[in-house]
Amino acid sequence: MVGKTVDDAVNAALAELNAKKEDVDVEVLEEGSKGFLGMGSKDAKVRVSLKCTPQNKAVDFLSGLFDVWGLNVKISTELDGDVLKVELEGDDMGVVIGKRGETLDALQHLTSLNVNTGDGDFVKVSLDTEGYRxxxxxxxxxxxxxxxxxxxxxxxxxxxxxxxxxxxxxxxxxxxxxxxxxxxxxxxxxxxxxxxxxxxx
Known part of the structure; x- marks a missing residue:
């Protein structure tokens, strides 16, 4: 991400990722410079990536899936002990729920598989929308x-x-x-x- 200053570049990346500063890792590629009398100025460049937390893994996986489906879904997460609660909000949640909750159950299972990759402690995923559960x-x-x-x-x-x-x-x-x-x-x-x-x- 590019900005006039490192802070500008980081803030632009945070807005694009819909994330908070504590949720990301920042690597400064170029500090940027003002130049002399406005001549030869260089923008700052940073690489911003989401930290590898259960919440971010869940959001990253589901966001990619809903983008493919063409659905605009707001994803909220809360880690309560060893349970990751994921709440979905959007206009067409019937598609996400599916017949007798089958699609929602499948999404919960797939999200759990993605969240629990790696060496960390096992996290139980609870996925819900519109109070369906x-x-x-x-x-x-x-x-x-x-x-x-x-x-x-x-x-x-x-x-x-x-x-x-x-x-x-x-x-x-x-x-x-x-x-x-x-x-x-x-x-x-x-x-x-x-x-x-x-x-x-």
């Missing part, structure tokens, strides 16, 4: 309660649609204290399903 948990808990009530009345097992491991855990956990039903999973991923069965004990 919380809404999905409530939907699944409500569904589990409704179907458990049905199973308790009819004494006939109910098999749910295929779900990923995270969603299956929500169903199992929400019904673990229900004395009338028990739950277990059947099938192979990605078609593994939860069965809500009548507890005959």
């Amino acid at each position: 919380e809404k999905r948990v409530k939907t699944l808990e409500s569904l589990a309660a409704k179907l458990a009530s049905k199973v308790a009345k009819t004494r006939h097992n109910v098999t749910l649609e295929p779900m990923n491991s995270y969603e299956r855990r929500i169903i199992h956990a929400s019904l673990q204290d229900n004395e009338f039903v028990t739950t277990y999973s059947v099938g192979q991923s990605p078609n593994r399903k939860v069965v809500i069965a009548y507890n005959r004990k």
Whole structure:
């Protein structure tokens, strides 16, 4: 990046990267000079790169992906202990969420793979947009309660649609204290399903 002074060049690079000074490494290539009476002046040149942090790895990966998709997405990150929370904001988040959150889950998995390259400590990635994760948990808990009530009345097992491991855990956990039903999973991923069965004990 080029500027009249080193600070000008650095600030221009920060604006382009949408980053703070503490998030980047700066290498000064040329200090620049004012010259004599405005003659022979030289601009300063710097090389600015994002530091190799979990947050920057996540932003760098997702930004590149969304650019390819042609989506304008604001990416916010927060490192809370060993959990990296990534929040996405934009106009067309339905595309990012996908059917039953499948695209969001895939993005979370790919982001985790990118963040956890290298020798650093493992960081768990939690990717969300528009509060989808919380809404999905409530939907699944409500569904589990409704179907458990049905199973308790009819004494006939109910098999749910295929779900990923995270969603299956929500169903199992929400019904673990229900004395009338028990739950277990059947099938192979990605078609593994939860069965809500009548507890005959």
